[in-house]
Amino acid sequence: MVQLDLHAKPGKDYYLSIGLEGSANKLGVGIIRHPLGNLTPTNKAEVLANIRDTYITPPGEGFLPRDTARHHRNWVVRLIKRALHESGIRGTQVDVICFTQGPGMGAPLQSVVVAARTLSQMWEIPLVGVNHCVGHIEMGREITDSQNPVVLYVSGGNTQVIAYSRQRYRIFGETLDIAIGNCLDRFARTLKISNNPSPGYNIEQLAKKGKNFVDLPYTVKGMDLSMSGILEYIDNLANDLFKGKKNKILMASSGQITVEDLCFSLQESLFAMLVEITERAMAHVNSNQVLIVGGVGSNVRLQEMMAIMVKDRNGSIYATDERFCIDNGIMIAHAGLLAYRMGQVTELKGSVCSQRFRTDEVFVEWRD
Known part of the structure; x- marks a missing residue:
C-alpha cells in the first residue's frame, strides 16, 4: 500500500x-x-x-x-x-x-x-x-469502501466507463457527443419543466409515472455511445405532443403516449446503453464491482438496472446519495x-x- x-x-x-x-x-x-x-x-x-x-x-x-x-x-x-x-x-x-x-x-x-x-x-x-472526475471517483471510493470497482461516471458534462490500472484511471468507453446529464437537461428544457432542484431529478419523477415504452434509437458503438440522435428523436415526439398531433407514432395499444411515457422511455433506453458498456468493461478487467458516481448516479432507476446486471455476475454495486453524487x-x-x-x-x-x-x-x- x-x-x-x-x-x-x-x-x-x-x-x-x-x-x-x-x-x-x-x-x-x-x-x-x-x-x-x-x-x-x-x-x-x-x-x-x-x-x-x-x-x-x-x-x-x-x-x-x-x-x-x-x-x-x-x-x-x-x-x-x-x-x-x-x-x-x-x-x-x-x-x-x-x-x-x-x-x-x-x-x-x-x-x-x-x-x-x-x-x-x-x-x-x-x-x-x-x-473534477477524479474527485468524484475518490469520494465514491471513500464513502462506499469499494475496493477496485469499474466506475460508471455519469454527470451533466461527462459520461465515462473507467477502470484503474497502474496509477491511472483508464477510460474504457465514453460518450461520442453529449453527456447523459446534458441529454436529460436538454429534454427537460423541451418540456419546459422546472430546473429546481435539477432538471434530471424532475425527469426522474415524471418517468416513475410512465407506462408505455416508446422505441427510441439505441446507439452503442463498441465501448462508446451516442445520445444526440436519441435527443433529437424524442424532442420531435415531444413537440408533436405539444402541438396536439394524434398520429400513429404517438399512439399505443393502451392509449396516447404522454410526457411521462417519453421520460420513462428516455431513461430506460439511455440507462440500458450504460449498463451494456459497463458490463463489457467488467468482463474485460475481470471485476465484479461497479461504482456509480456523478450527478446522474443518484438516479434510483439507474441504480436498479445496474444492480440487476451486477447480480447476474455475482457482484456488488456501490453508489452514494445526492450529498456526494452531485x-x-x-x-x-x-x-x-x-x-x-x-x-x-x-x-x-x-x-x-x-x-x-x-x-x-x-x-x-x-x-x-
Missing part, C-alpha cells in the same frame, strides 16, 4: 483540507479531515462541512457560463464562511486549499480558481488543483488532500483551469 504523509507536521496527527468546486451551476465548499496513515474502513476521512448552492434558471432555459460565473462570485465568500463556521475551524488551520482545475465551464471554473488563489495568498497555504466541495477537498499527502502541490502560476482535463491525464500517485 502506498505510504501517505509526506507533508506530515510534527506533533499533528491529522490533516485539514478545504475544497472549492464550481465547474458548472453548482458551487460547493467542503472541509475534510484525514487521520495520519493510510485510509481504511476503520481509519476513515471525516467530513466536517459540505455546503452547496445551485444556480437555477427559469423552466426551459439552460445556464450560461457568464451568468453562472456571476453566481459563483456572489456566493463563494458566504459559502466559505459558512463551511468554516460549521466545521468549527479557522482558515489558518487548514493544511491545503483544493480547487477544481477542470474539466468544466470556463468562466465558472475561473471564478473558483480566483477564490482559491486569494485564500492561498491570504492564509499562506499551498494550493492543489483537482481533476457536484460538491468535499470531493475536491478529499482528492486534493490525497495528492497533497503524496507531496503534490500546484504553484500559483500553474493554477490555471482547463475546460478539457481528461480523467486519464491524472497521475494517481496515492494508489498502488
Whole structure:
C-alpha cells in the first residue's frame, strides 16, 4: 500500500483540507479531515462541512457560463464562511486549499480558481488543483469502501466507463457527443419543466409515472455511445405532443403516449446503453464491482438496472446519495488532500483551469 504523509507536521496527527468546486451551476465548499496513515474502513476521512448552492434558471432555459460565473462570485465568500463556521475551524488551520482545475465551464471554473488563489495568498497555504472526475471517483471510493470497482461516471458534462490500472484511471468507453446529464437537461428544457432542484431529478419523477415504452434509437458503438440522435428523436415526439398531433407514432395499444411515457422511455433506453458498456468493461478487467458516481448516479432507476446486471455476475454495486453524487466541495477537498499527502502541490502560476482535463491525464500517485 502506498505510504501517505509526506507533508506530515510534527506533533499533528491529522490533516485539514478545504475544497472549492464550481465547474458548472453548482458551487460547493467542503472541509475534510484525514487521520495520519493510510485510509481504511476503520481509519476513515471525516467530513466536517459540505455546503452547496445551485444556480437555477427559469423552466426551459439552460445556464450560461457568464451568468453562472456571476453566481459563483456572489456566493463563494458566504459559502466559505459558512463551511468554516460549521466545521468549527479557522482558515489558518487548514493544511491545503483544493480547487477544481477542470474539466468544466470556463468562466465558472475561473471564478473558483480566483477564490482559491486569494485564500492561498491570504492564509499562506499551498494550493492543489483537482481533476473534477477524479474527485468524484475518490469520494465514491471513500464513502462506499469499494475496493477496485469499474466506475460508471455519469454527470451533466461527462459520461465515462473507467477502470484503474497502474496509477491511472483508464477510460474504457465514453460518450461520442453529449453527456447523459446534458441529454436529460436538454429534454427537460423541451418540456419546459422546472430546473429546481435539477432538471434530471424532475425527469426522474415524471418517468416513475410512465407506462408505455416508446422505441427510441439505441446507439452503442463498441465501448462508446451516442445520445444526440436519441435527443433529437424524442424532442420531435415531444413537440408533436405539444402541438396536439394524434398520429400513429404517438399512439399505443393502451392509449396516447404522454410526457411521462417519453421520460420513462428516455431513461430506460439511455440507462440500458450504460449498463451494456459497463458490463463489457467488467468482463474485460475481470471485476465484479461497479461504482456509480456523478450527478446522474443518484438516479434510483439507474441504480436498479445496474444492480440487476451486477447480480447476474455475482457482484456488488456501490453508489452514494445526492450529498456526494452531485457536484460538491468535499470531493475536491478529499482528492486534493490525497495528492497533497503524496507531496503534490500546484504553484500559483500553474493554477490555471482547463475546460478539457481528461480523467486519464491524472497521475494517481496515492494508489498502488
